[in-house]
Each structure stands twice: as C-alpha cells, then as structure tokens.
Amino acid sequence: MESTDTAQKWASAVNHLTIGATAAQGGTRTKTVTVGGAKCVPWLAYEGDVGCRPVVALEIWDSGADNWPQELRAQYGGAMNDPAAWARKGEELGADLICLKLMGTHPEMGNRGADEAAAAVRSVLAATGLPLIVLGCGIDEKDNEILPKCCEAARGENCLFGMIRQKNYRTLVAASLADGHKVLAESPLDINIAKQVNILAHDIGYPLENLVIFPTTAAMGYGFEYVYSIMERGRLAGLGGDPLLRQPVLCDVGFEAWRAKEAQASEAELPGYGPASERGPLWETITATNYLQAGADILVLRHPVAVAQAKEAIETLHGAAK
Amino acid sequence: MYIVGECLNGMFKRVRQAIEERDKSVIHELARSQVAAGANALDLNVGPSIGDPVTNMTWLAETAREATDAPLWIDSPRWSVQKEVIPRLSGPKGINSTKADESALDKYLPLAVENGAALVGLTIDQKGVPADAEKRVELGVQIMGKAMEAGLSSELLFIDPIILPVNVAPAQPANVLKALAQLVVFSDPPPRLVIGLSNLSQNCTHRNLINRIFLVMAQSAGLSAAILDPLDEELMNALITAEILLGKAIYCDGFLEAYRMRSQPGKS
Numbered sequence: 001m002e003s004t005d006t007a008q009k010w011a012s013a014v015n016h017l018t019i020g021a022t023a024a025q026g027g028t029r030t031k032t033v034t035v036g037g038a039k040c041v042p043w044l045a046y047e048g049d050v051g052c053r054p055v056v057a058l059e060i061w062d063s064g065a066d067n068w069p070q071e072l073r074a075q076y077g078g079a080m081n082d083p084a085a086w087a088r089k090g091e092e093l094g095a096d097l098i099c100l101k102l103m104g105t106h107p108e109m110g111n112r113g114a115d116e117a118a119a120a121v122r123s124v125l126a127a128t129g130l131p132l133i134v135l136g137c138g139i140d141e142k143d144n145e146i147l148p149k150c151c152e153a154a155r156g157e158n159c160l161f162g163m164i165r166q167k168n169y170r171t172l173v174a175a176s177l178a179d180g181h182k183v184l185a186e187s188p189l190d191i192n193i194a195k196q197v198n199i200l201a202h203d204i205g206y207p208l209e210n211l212v213i214f215p216t217t218a219a220m221g222y223g224f225e226y227v228y229s230i231m232e233r234g235r236l237a238g239l240g241g242d243p244l245l246r247q248p249v250l251c252d253v254g255f256e257a258w259r260a261k262e263a264q265a266s267e268a269e270l271p272g273y274g275p276a277s278e279r280g281p282l283w284e285t286i287t288a289t290n291y292l293q294a295g296a297d298i299l300v301l302r303h304p305v306a307v308a309q310a311k312e313a314i315e316t317l318h319g320a321a322k
Numbered sequence: 323m324y325i326v327g328e329c330l331n332g333m334f335k336r337v338r339q340a341i342e343e344r345d346k347s348v349i350h351e352l353a354r355s356q357v358a359a360g361a362n363a364l365d366l367n368v369g370p371s372i373g374d375p376v377t378n379m380t381w382l383a384e385t386a387r388e389a390t391d392a393p394l395w396i397d398s399p400r401w402s403v404q405k406e407v408i409p410r411l412s413g414p415k416g417i418n419s420t421k422a423d424e425s426a427l428d429k430y431l432p433l434a435v436e437n438g439a440a441l442v443g444l445t446i447d448q449k450g451v452p453a454d455a456e457k458r459v460e461l462g463v464q465i466m467g468k469a470m471e472a473g474l475s476s477e478l479l480f481i482d483p484i485i486l487p488v489n490v491a492p493a494q495p496a497n498v499l500k501a502l503a504q505l506v507v508f509s510d511p512p513p514r515l516v517i518g519l520s521n522l523s524q525n526c527t528h529r530n531l532i533n534r535i536f537l538v539m540a541q542s543a544g545l546s547a548a549i550l551d552p553l554d555e556e557l558m559n560a561l562i563t564a565e566i567l568l569g570k571a572i573y574c575d576g577f578l579e580a581y582r583m584r585s586q587p588g589k590s
Contacts, residue, residue, distance in 0.1 A: 191572055192572065192573050192574045192575070193574070194574075195572060195574035195576075195580060196574040196575045196576055199574065199575075199576040199579060199580055199583075200576075202583070203579075208583075233572065234572075237571070237572050241584060242571065242572065242580075242584060243583050243584050244574070244580055244583070245572070
C-alpha cells in the first residue's frame with residue numbers, strides 16, 4: 001500500500017550568512033563560517049536541503065569572569081583574565097568562532113570605556129584566526145558609547161556585532177554599515193518584536209540578509225519549550241517566505257545553562273543530583289543539543305565538554321542528512 | 323494572497339489611448355507601479371480598443387513584458403487571441419479565461435499545458451452564470467477534474483466562481499462566498515480560487531468600499547487570488563490586515579510595511 005508523501009514543499013529557505021573575512025576578502029581571519037540555508041524544518045532532510053552545519057562559538061569576556069561558576073574557572077584558569085589567551089584556548093578546543101562579550105564595560109562590572117573595549121577586540125583579533133562575534137554589555141547607553149569604536153577596530157573583519165533592540169538600534173546599525181559587519185537583533189521572547197526589529201534596521205538601510213535573530217535563550221527547565229515554540233514559528237514563517245523571519249538564529253546557551261541551579265549548586269545543596277563537576281557541562285550540553293532541534297544556527301557555549309559534545313551532535317545530525 | 327493587477331485594461335481611457343497610439347511609456351509605468359505596489363501578476367485586457375484584437379494584445383503583452391518578469395495574464399474571451407498570443411509570449415503567463423464546459427476545456431487545457439501557462443477556469447457553462455452556490459461548486463470540480471486529467475499542475479489552475487455586480491444580482495455575493503467555502507475544502511492542497519473583484523461594484527457608488535469589504539469576506543471564505551487594483555492603498559491595507567487576522571502572516575507593528583516587503587514579481 002502506498003503511503004502519502006508528507007514532505008512539505010517550502011517556498012523559501014533560511015538566508016545564508018557569512019561571518020569573518022580572510023585576507024583575500026579584506027580581513028585577517030584564517031577561516032570564515034557560513035550558516036543558514038536550510039530549506040526544510042530542522043534536520044528533516046527528506047523535505048529539502050538541511051543547510052549549512054550549525055556552528056559553535058566559545059564565549060569569552062574581556063574581564064569580570066571571576067564570578068563564573070567554579071567548574072568553568074577550573075577549565076580556563078588564568079586565561080579568563082586575558083581575552084587573547086582565552087580566545088586561543090577556544091581555538092584549541094575546536095570552536096568555530098569566538099564570542100567576545102564586553103562585560104567589562106558594564107557600569108557595575110568595571111565600567112570600561114570605548115578605548116579599552118576596542119583594545120580588547122583588537123587583542124582577540126590578533127590572537128586567533130577564528131571569526132568573531134562581539135557583544136556589548138547589554139546597557140543601551142553604554143553599548144552606544146563603546147560599540148562604534150569596536151566596529152571601527154574590527155573594520156574589514158566582517159564580525160557579527162550585537163545587539164540591536166527595538167528601542168536602541170540606530171547607533172550599532174550605522175556603525176555596522178560603515179565598517180562592514182553583520183548585526184545580531186535581539187527580541188524579548190516575542191516573535192512580533194523580532195520582526196519589528198528587522199523592519200527598523202531595514203528602514204535605515206541595513207540589509208535583511210545581514211541580520212541574525214537572537215530571540216533570547218532559556219535553559220532546559222527554565223523556559224526552553226517557550227523559546228523552542230518561538231524559534232519554530234519563526235522558522236516556519238521564514239521557510240514560507242516571510243523575509244523578516246528568514247534570518248539564521250543564535251542561541252546564547254552557555255550563559256543561560258550555567259545560571260541553572262542544576263549547573264551551579266554544590267553536592268551538599270543538591271544531594272542525589274550527582275557530581276557538581278558533571279552537572280554544569282551536562283546541563284549546557286543538553287540545552288545546546290536541544291536547540292539544534294529547534295533550528296539553532298549559532299550556539300554560544302562555555303564549557304569544553306559542551307563544545308565537544310555539541311560539535312559531535314552537529315556532525316552526527318548533518319552527516320545523517322546526506 | 324496572489325495579487326493580479328487589473329490596471330492594464332483598455333476600458334480605462336488612458337490605457338485605451340496608449341494601445342491605439344502605441345504609447346509604450348504608459349504601459350511600462352502601469353506595469354512597474356502595479357508590481358511595486360505588490361502585484362504578483364498582471365492582467366492584460368485590450369478592452370474596447372480600436373483595431374485587431376490579436377495585434378493589440380500582442381503589442382500590449384510584449385510591451386508589458388519589457389517592463390516586468392511577472393506573470394502576464396492574457397484577459398480575452400477570444401480563442402483567436404489566446405491561441406496566437408500565449409505561445410509567442412516569453413516568460414510566465416496565464417490564460418484568463420476558459421469556461422467550464424467540456425468543449426472549451428478541451429481547447430484551453432492543452433494550450434495551457436503545452437505553454438506552461440496558468441489557466442483561469444470560470445464556473446460558467448453553456449447555460450450561463452450559475453444562480454446558486456452549488457452549481458458553481460459543481461462546475462469548479464468539473465474544471466479541476468479535467469485539469470488533472472490533462473496534466474495541468476494544480477499550482478497553475480485558478481477557479482473563478484464569477485462575481486456579478488451587486489446592484490444587478492444582489493444574491494450573488496453570498497453565493498460566491500458559499501461556493502468559495504465549499505471549493506476550498508475540496509482538496510489538499512486546496513484549489514487556487516480567484517475573483518475579478520471590480521466586477522462586483524460596477525456601476526455602483528462607493529466602489530472602493532464595496533470592493534474592499536467583499537475582498538476580506540472572500541479571503542475569510544478561502545479566496546487565495548484576486549484580480550484587483552493594487553494601487554488602491556486602502557484595498558491593499560484591508561487585504562494585508564485580513565491576512566494577519568487569518569493567521570497567514572505573523573503580526574508585527576509594521577505589518578503593513580512588512581507585507582509590502584515580501585511582494586515580489588512572480589512569487590505567490
């Protein structure tokens with residue numbers, strides 16, 4: 001008996017987006033990464049091309065990471081005080097990109113200025129050939145102060161800079177246009193706002209194909225399903241042709257997963273939950289691999305085990321899709 | 323919603339003059355502006371223009387083609403026009419239209435299939451415009467059956483349940499809505515359903531108001547294509563809003579602008 005062909009024909013595909021520029025392209029990266037391109041729902045290869053492999057970015061801070069959970073500090077040690085050293089470690093671990101968060105510029109975490117932030121960006125660009133994601137501290141006024149100088153410091157390297165938000169997007173969009181960077185657009189678990197931020201960037205001249213969507217991330221047990229549902233709705237609309245939801249998606253997994261009590265609590269605080277040294281990496285890994293099912297194109301991770309496991313999961317999924 | 327722009331029609335004085343005087347600039351401008359306003363395809367009708375209909379339609383189609391790659395629908399009741407123009411026209415195209423009776427379908431379906439053209443099938447047969455919804459549905463199903471036999475892909479078939487002016491046929495709008503609602507559930511994927519919106523308000527007052535209210539009612543009943551005036555901004559806004567309300571597109575504050583971003587020539 002013949003069964004019905006349930007494969008859906010999609011009108012559209014996720015945009016391709018490249019981060020990084022080699023010497024031939026005007027930068028100094030040893031490689032670039034290209035994400036996106038899926039012409040089917042995540043991993044359903046019989047419907048169409050599954051697109052490029054999702055990529056893993058190692059999260060590093062310019063400063064202020066001394067409050068990170070013990071298990072992470074044990075992994076990176078002194079490198080956490082030097083973004084250049086930390087970036088090299090990320091390259092050794094096999095990360096596809098480095099994600100530099102300029103948390104040292106946060107008013108309550110060092111309040112570093114634009115020059116110091118730009119210097120951190122330069123030092124990371126010099127230390128590693130990997131493509132670079134650069135994120136501000138998350139405070140609008142501060143980001144507007146520091147990010148333009150950072151964009152300038154990285155001119156030609158085709159970095160992914162973030163974040164633009166509905167209420168604060170002009171400064172970073174202008175700087176990214178001037179210095180040739182991709183832009184990460186943030187929305188607060190709200191698909192309507194996700195579209196609106198893209199419209200606002202487009203209205204001031206920023207190409208829709210150069211945007212990456214950051215819908216906000218939640219760890220397993222802390223709202224993962226809701227983010228999944230937003231990513232799913234967005235992906236379905238993008239595949240159906242909506243130009244405002246065709247962008248690749250970034251998930252900030254490391255930051256969220258390590259906030260979980262499962263990741264942080266000692267064995268005394270959580271008896272029966274297993275060794276503290278395993279729980280964090282496990283929580284991060286599972287959150288990451290589950291986001292692969294939601295269609296994540298870029299995973300920002302912290303622990304070496306999560307990096308390795310996520311990369312293995314990506315190879316398995318992508319390999320099986322052939 | 324698949325939007326077919328209606329402005330290139332010789333019943334409009336400016337277009338008729340352009341056809342008669344072979345003034346390309348008017349045709350180019352109307353083609354471009356309709357596509358820019360969101361038309362996915364353009365309907366071409368020489369109307370009451372003086373001169374040989376085949377020559378006029380050939381000129382109109384070739385001139386429109388110079389301005390856009392969008393599908394061009396040849397709107398003529400004359401077989402002589404369709405059979406001459408369709409094979410010679412480059413790029414995507416459509417035949418507007420055929421009736422539902424077998425002898426008509428036996429001519430028009432091969433023409434569509436051989437030329438990769440879309441085909442609009444009217445739910446009218448030798449007996450004329452159906453009075454009720456049921457007959458429209460019956461004829462629509464008949465067209466769909468024959469089209470499938472002839473090998474016309476379902477994406478290229480548009481069923482038109484025929485809308486008449488409301489002042490002349492007051493019961494018809496409701497019948498059309500009923501017919502749409504029945505036809506749309508007939509198959510999966512549903513058949514493409516189209517109407518020539520402006521017919522509804524011919525010789526009526528408040529034409530734009532009548533058109534846009536019926537359009538959203540028809541969208542709600544399952545309409546997926548319409549021949550209309552994309553330059554009527556209020557009409558387009560109503561269409562876009564109805565799409566959001568029907569869950570066809572995700573809301574955002576700039577939803578009117580967002581819809582216009584997605585409209586590109588030739589895309590449904």
